[in-house]
Amino acid sequence: MTKAAGHHPTELDVVLARHGRDRLRLVQILREAQEIEGWIPPETVAAIARALDIGVGEVESTLEFYSFFYRRPRGAYVVLFSDNITDRMLGNRSIFDHLARRFGVRRGEVSSDGLVSLDYCSCTGLCDQGPAILVNGVAIPKMTLARADQIHDLIRSKVPITAWPKEFFQIDHNIRRADMLLGSPFVPGSALKAAIAMGPEAFLVEVKRSNLRGRGGAGFTTGVKWEAAKKAQGDERFIVCNADEGEPGTFKDRVLMQYYPERVIEGMALAGFVTGARSGLIYLRGEYLYLKTPLEEKFAELRAGRLLGRNILGVEGFDFDVEIHMGAGAYICGEETALIESLEGKAGRPRIRPPFPVVCGYKNKPTVVNNVETLCKVTEIALQGGATYEGYGTKQSTGTKILSVSGDVERPGIYEFPFGVRVNQVLDEAGARNPKAVQISGASGACLGIREFGRRVAFEDVPTAGAFMVFGEDRDMFEVARNFAHFFAHESCGFCTPCRVGTAIQAKLMDKIANGHGTQYEMAELTHLREVMRAGSHCGLGQTAGAAIADTIGKFREDYEKRLAHKDFEPAFDLDAALARARSVSGRDDAASHILDHA
Amino acid sequence: MFHVAPTTRKRKVRIATTSLSGCFGCHMSLLDIDERLLALAEIAEFDRSPITDIKHCGPCDIAIVEGGVCNAENVHVLRELRANAKVLVALGACAVNGGLPAQRNHVDVGECLARVYTHRSEGQAGAVPNDPELPLLLDKVHPINEVVRVDYFVPGCPPSGDAIWKYLTDLIDGRIPRLEHPMLHFD
Ligand SMILES: Cc1cc2nc3c(=O)[nH]c(=O)nc-3n(C[C@H](O)[C@H](O)[C@H](O)COP(=O)(O)O)c2cc1C
Ligand code: SF4
Ligand code: SF4
Numbered sequence: 001m002t003k004a005a006g007h008h009p010t011e012l013d014v015v016l017a018r019h020g021r022d023r024l025r026l027v028q029i030l031r032e033a034q035e036i037e038g039w040i041p042p043e044t045v046a047a048i049a050r051a052l053d054i055g056v057g058e059v060e061s062t063l064e065f066y067s068f069f070y071r072r073p074r075g076a077y078v079v080l081f082s083d084n085i086t087d088r089m090l091g092n093r094s095i096f097d098h099l100a101r102r103f104g105v106r107r108g109e110v111s112s113d114g115l116v117s118l119d120y121c122s123c124t125g126l127c128d129q130g131p132a133i134l135v136n137g138v139a140i141p142k143m144t145l146a147r148a149d150q151i152h153d154l155i156r157s158k159v160p161i162t163a164w165p166k167e168f169f170q171i172d173h174n175i176r177r178a179d180m181l182l183g184s185p186f187v188p189g190s191a192l193k194a195a196i197a198m199g200p201e202a203f204l205v206e207v208k209r210s211n212l213r214g215r216g217g218a219g220f221t222t223g224v225k226w227e228a229a230k231k232a233q234g235d236e237r238f239i240v241c242n243a244d245e246g247e248p249g250t251f252k253d254r255v256l257m258q259y260y261p262e263r264v265i266e267g268m269a270l271a272g273f274v275t276g277a278r279s280g281l282i283y284l285r286g287e288y289l290y291l292k293t294p295l296e297e298k299f300a301e302l303r304a305g306r307l308l309g310r311n312i313l314g315v316e317g318f319d320f321d322v323e324i325h326m327g328a329g330a331y332i333c334g335e336e337t338a339l340i341e342s343l344e345g346k347a348g349r350p351r352i353r354p355p356f357p358v359v360c361g362y363k364n365k366p367t368v369v370n371n372v373e374t375l376c377k378v379t380e381i382a383l384q385g386g387a388t389y390e391g392y393g394t395k396q397s398t399g400t401k402i403l404s405v406s407g408d409v410e411r412p413g414i415y416e417f418p419f420g421v422r423v424n425q426v427l428d429e430a431g432a433r434n435p436k437a438v439q440i441s442g443a444s445g446a447c448l449g450i451r452e453f454g455r456r457v458a459f460e461d462v463p464t465a466g467a468f469m470v471f472g473e474d475r476d477m478f479e480v481a482r483n484f485a486h487f488f489a490h491e492s493c494g495f496c497t498p499c500r501v502g503t504a505i506q507a508k509l510m511d512k513i514a515n516g517h518g519t520q521y522e523m524a525e526l527t528h529l530r531e532v533m534r535a536g537s538h539c540g541l542g543q544t545a546g547a548a549i550a551d552t553i554g555k556f557r558e559d560y561e562k563r564l565a566h567k568d569f570e571p572a573f574d575l576d577a578a579l580a581r582a583r584s585v586s587g588r589d590d591a592a593s594h595i596l597d598h599a
Numbered sequence: 600m601f602h603v604a605p606t607t608r609k610r611k612v613r614i615a616t617t618s619l620s621g622c623f624g625c626h627m628s629l630l631d632i633d634e635r636l637l638a639l640a641e642i643a644e645f646d647r648s649p650i651t652d653i654k655h656c657g658p659c660d661i662a663i664v665e666g667g668v669c670n671a672e673n674v675h676v677l678r679e680l681r682a683n684a685k686v687l688v689a690l691g692a693c694a695v696n697g698g699l700p701a702q703r704n705h706v707d708v709g710e711c712l713a714r715v716y717t718h719r720s721e722g723q724a725g726a727v728p729n730d731p732e733l734p735l736l737l738d739k740v741h742p743i744n745e746v747v748r749v750d751y752f753v754p755g756c757p758p759s760g761d762a763i764w765k766y767l768t769d770l771i772d773g774r775i776p777r778l779e780h781p782m783l784h785f786d
Contacts (some may be wrong), residue, residue, distance in 0.1 A: 467734040521748045568681070569748040571741075579671055585709040590731040595674055 011036045012044060018050045023052045026062050026345030030069055031070050031286075031326055038078070039070040065347035065493075067121065068137070068286050075110045075117035077155045081143075082132040084123035084248045085483040086406045086469060092131035092143070096120070099148045103155075104412040116155055122331060122487060123248035124287045127406035127469070128174050128413045136161055137289045140168050169290065173255045174413025177429060179400045180392070181263075181376055182416045188262040188306050191279050192269055196315055198382075200274045204230070207274070207378060209386030211398045216242055216334075216371030217441065217465035217540075220398075222378065225368055228358040230275045232366035234337070237277035238320035239268050239320075240343070240362065240369045243284045244327055244334035246441035248487060249467030253372035255414050257284075260376060261298045265322060267375025269312065270382055271368050272320035280322035281362070286329045286501035295324060331491040335539055336369040338493065349495045350539040373402055373466070393419035397458040401466070405430045408472035415468075423453045426468060434473040437556065442467035443484040444544035447477070447551035478563065481549045482510040488545040499542025502533040506546060508572070513563050517570040523560065526553065580585030612771050613659040615646040615680055620675040620700045620740060621666025623649070623735040624757040625691040629663075631760030642771060647680075658678060661770065662687045665757075667697040668741045670732035686770065690763070692756040694743050699756075701740040708738045751776060754783060 013030040019025040026267050029048060034040050040063060049056045063069050076207030081087070081096045096107075102116055103359025105111040108119050126132035129141035135151070138161060148170070176181055181358060195203040229237060241264060245253040253417055257264055268280040284292060299322060302308040312318045325343055327333050331344045337351035340362050361367025380388070389398040397419035403426060406412045417426065427435055438448045440457070441464035448455065448462065471480060489507035494500045506529055509522045530546030535541045553560060575595040583593050618626055626649060632639065647656030656662070662684030668674055681687055692698040703711060716727045743749055753766055762782040769776040 001691040390779050521750075573741075573745070575737070575746075576672055578739065579735050581707070581709045581738045582712065584711050586727040586729045586735070588729045588731065588735065590733045592671065593735045595671055 004140035012047055021051050021053075022345075023054055024343075024345045026059065027054065027066070027328060027342055028325060028345075030059075030063060030066075031328060034069060038074050038076065039072060048200045061347060061349055065330065066286075066327075067490075069328055073110060073114065075105075075115055076158070077116045077161075078134075078136055079116060079118050079151075079155075080121040080134040081119070082122070082124035082126065082130060082134070084127060084130075084481075084487075085118040085480050086127040087123075087131040088248060088483060089407065089475070092132045092209075095131060095143050095145060095148050098145055099152060101150070102152045115158075121287075121329065122246065122491065125245055125251040125254050126171070127249055127251055127404065129172055130273075132408075134287060137286065138169065139171065139287065139290055141171055145488065156284070165542070171258070171290070172260050172413075173417075174411075175255065175259075175414045176405075176411050177415040177417065179416040179418065181373075181380060181400060181402070181552070182260075182414070185261055186260070186379065188266065188302065189305065189313065191263075191266050191379035192273070192307060192313055195270055195273055195382045196313060196318075196319075202383060203270070204274050206386040208261075210389040211386075211396075211586075212374070212377055212381065212389065213459060214371055215373035215377065215401065215465070217247070217463075219459045219463060222370065222374055225358055225370075226274050229277070229366045229368045232359045234366045235273075236279075236363070236365045237275050238362045238365060238367040239271040239275070239277045239279065239280040239283040240336075240339065240357075240367055241268055241375055242336065242339060242369050243282050243321075243370050244331075244339060245285055245288070245372070246331035246446065246491075247465055247467055248484070248513060249404060249406055249439065249442045249469040250465060251404045251406075252466045254288060254291070254416055255362055256372050256376055256402075257288070257295065261295055262302070263376040263379045263596045264372055265298065265302060266307065267370075267378045268322055269308065269320045270378050271317060271370065271375065275366070275368060277366075278319045278321070280320060281343060282322060283325045283327060283343060284324050285327045285333075291294065292324055292326065299323075315457070321560060330493075331487075332493045332539075332541055335541065338539070339369065340367065347493070349493045352538075371465075394456070394458045394460060396460050401457065401464070403457070403464070403468045404466050404469065405468045407470035408435065408475065409434045409470050413590070417457070419458045420456045423448060423455055423457065423462070426454065426457070427470065430470070432470050432472075435470050436473045436475065437471040437477055437480075437552075439469040439480065439548065440464050440467065442469075443487050444540065444549055445547070447480075447548055447555060449555040476559050477552045478510075478513070478559040481552040482507075482514060484548045485510045485545075488541065492541060492545070496536070496538040496542065497506050498533050499538070499545060501567070502529050502537070502542065503545050505529060506533075506549065510549070512570075512572040513560065515572070516563060516565060517572050518564050519569050520564065521569050523553065523564070527548075612643040613646050613661065614643050614648070614661045615656040615684060616648040616650065616663040617661045617665065617676055617680060618649060619664060619666035619677060619694070619743070620669035621691065621693045621698070623665070625665035625693075626650075627759035628691075628755075628760050629763055631758065632764045635764055639767070643767075646683075656683050658683050660685050661767075663690050664688065664694050664743055665690050666693045667700055668737065668743055668746050669700055670734035671738050674737075674746060677743055677747055686745065686750045687747065688751045688753060688766075689743050689749050690753050691758055692754065695752050695754055697740045697742045701742075704739045706735050712736070753778070755785060758782075 019029050045059050049059045081092050110117040124132045126141045130145045132141045212222045213219040275417035310319045330348050332338045333348040335350050344346040357367040393399050400416050400418050403415045440446050485507045489503040492499045492503045532551045533542050533546050645651045646659045647653040662680040689695045712727045716725045766776045
C-alpha cells in the first residue's frame, strides 16, 4: 500500500500533466488514469478532483456514466463479448459460456485470483466478422471455441496482449462493392489544393450545389451546416468528426478510418477551410481503440507534408490541426450534443437545442459535427465539383451511400451503392439466404418484411445511417427486438423520464413475454409505451427506442403470439414460489399457504 | 378505454371496493367526498366493500382497489375483483407502486418474521404463527398491476376526495377520466 501510494501519484501526475490539468479533458484523463490499475480507486478520484480543482462529485458523475470506466477492481484481463443480435446469430453466447466455465467465473465478476473478468458489451462494430470480443479494449473478431481455448491458455499463462498472435487482431475491410468513394484513388492534398484554387466561398457553393446530406443519420444538408457555422459569432470554431459509430450493425466508419484516413482528415481540413475553424477533434468510440495509433501516425505524416498544421500547403493563415478524443462505451455520445458534452469531459447527456452546435457547440463556440462518411464525401466534391452528384442517387439523396451489411448473407461487409438502390438488389449482391426481414439503420431504424424489399434506400423512402442487418427465414424476430430492447435500456442516458423508465419497462415486458408470462395485455402495453417514448423523449434515442418492437409486432406478430399465454393476465413472477419463504419459517403447508394456478 | 355505462343509464352502476395491503386512508378519502356520497348513492350501489361488509363480490362495473399485494389472501381477493369487474382501478400510492408496505421489500421476509416472533425479550421462546387462518406473506409486496390487469391508476397518498369524485363521475358519465394538475399536486 505504502509502495503503491508512493508510486501512483507520479503515474497519475504524468497523465494529469499531459492534459494540462484541464477539466474539459476529464474523460481522457479518466481513460488514461484507469490504465494504471485497471480501475479507478476512490483515491484516484480524489486526486483528480484536487488537481482539476473541481468537486469529487463532478468527477464521479463523469466516471459513473461510461460503461468502460470501472469503480471496482477488474481482472488483469477484461474480456467483453459484443452482444449485438448479429453476434448472437453467430453463436457468441455458447463461446461466452465456454470461456466462463473454463475460467470458473460468472458474468460481471472477477475471478478469485484477480486474473480475468468476463462480461457482455454493446455492439463493437464487427458484425461482418463476428462474434467479436474486446480484450482490455482491443478488438478480436471471428471468435470460435478453438480461439476461445487459445485465449484461455494465453491468459492463464499471463502472456501480455502485445505478445498474442497478430492474426487474432486482423480486422478485414470486407469491401464488396466500391463506387464513387471507395473505388477512386485519392492523392492526399489533392482535394485541399482544388479547394484552395477555388477559394472558400466558391468551394462552399460547390458543397451546396452537390446537395450533400449528412451520412450520420439525420441527413442535414452539409453546405447549410457549414455556412451557419461560418456565419455564427465566435472567436474560435471547431470541426468535430463523429466517429462514435455506436448504432448496432453499423461498421462503415471503421473501414473508412482504417483504409481511407487521408480522406477523413482532409475532409475535416476542408471544413476548417470553409468555416475558418482551426481545430479538429475526432471523437473515436472506445471500441475502436486499435485505430488510434494508426490515425495519429497519419496526422504526423500529413503534418510533415504540410497538409495539417500551420500555413497548410503554404497558404498564409490557413492553420488546421486535429486530435483524437476517445469515447468510453456510451452509444448516446453519437448524438452530437451528447458528444460535445463528452468532449468537454462530462457525462454524455444531450443538450437542449436550440442553440444548435453550429452556433454554440464545443466550449460554447460554433462547431460543425459531421459523420466520418460525410467528411469523406466532401473530398469528392472538392475534386469533381458539386455537379457530379447530379443524376447520381435520387433527387433528395444525391451521391452514394455506404451500407454495412451483416447477418444471414454469404458476403457480409461494406457495399457502396448510389442512393435509391432497392433493398432487393442489396440482398442479391450480398447473397442473402432466404431473407425474411431486414433491419435498416440499426436498432433505432426500420424493420422491413419481404413485401417491402422493393423499397429504396434513400431519405425519401427508407433512410439509413448505414446498417443493413439481414434475417433469414428461420430467425425469430421477437428475439431480435428483445436484443434491441435491452440495448436501449442499457444505453439510455437517464436524463428524461419517458426514456429512462420507458426503455427499462420495455425490456422487462419483452423478458416477461420471453418467459411465457406475456398476454395481450403486455402487447398493448408495448404499443402504448412506444407512443409515450416517441412523443415524450428528449432525444432521438428515446424517440426511436420502441421502433423495432412496433415494426416487428406489426410485421412478425406470430413470433410474439406463439409465446403468449392465453389468459387475461399473468404475473411476471411465480406467486406460489413467492410464498415459499414464509411457508418455511412458519412451518405451514396447508392449502391456504399455496397459490396454485391451474394453467 | 372502457365506458362504464351506456349513454342512457337504466340501472345503477355497481361498485366494489377493497383495501388489500393499505392503511384504509384511501377509503377514508373516498368518504371525504362528503355530501356528494348522497349523489353517488343515486347513481351507484356498492357490492363487496368495507362499506357494505359483503364478503365476496359478484359481477360489477367498477372495482376500486386500495393497497398493494402483500399476502396470499390479497391475491385471491384481487383476482376475484378482476374476474368480476369491467373496470379495475388502482387507488392510491400503495396500489399503484406498493407504497409504504413495500418498504419491507429490502428485508428478507423469513428473517423479518423470525425477528418479530422468535427473538422475544425475557427469555420467552416464541414461534412464527402457523394458523392456516392467517394470510401467508409473499416474499415481496407488489403493486397490483404486477398481479392482475389494471385499467386505471389514480395516484396520491391518499388521492383527495375531490380527485376521487372527479375520477368516478368522469368514468360513470362515459368520459375519459382526467385529473388535472392541481388534483395531482401533493406538496
Ligand atoms: C442516439 C443517437 C446516436 C447517434 N449516433 C451517431 C453516430 O454514431 N455517428 C454519427 O455520425 N451520427 C450519429 N448520430 C447523429 C448525430 O447526432 C449527428 O446528426 C451527425 O453526427 C451529424 O453529422 P452528419 O450531418 O454528417 O450526418 C446519432 C444521433 C442520435 C440521436
Ligand atoms: S431520450 Fe433517453 S438518451 Fe435521450 S436524453 Fe432522454 S434519457 Fe437520455
Ligand atoms: S396510498 Fe396512502 S392512504 Fe392509500 S392505503 Fe396507501 S398509505 Fe394509505
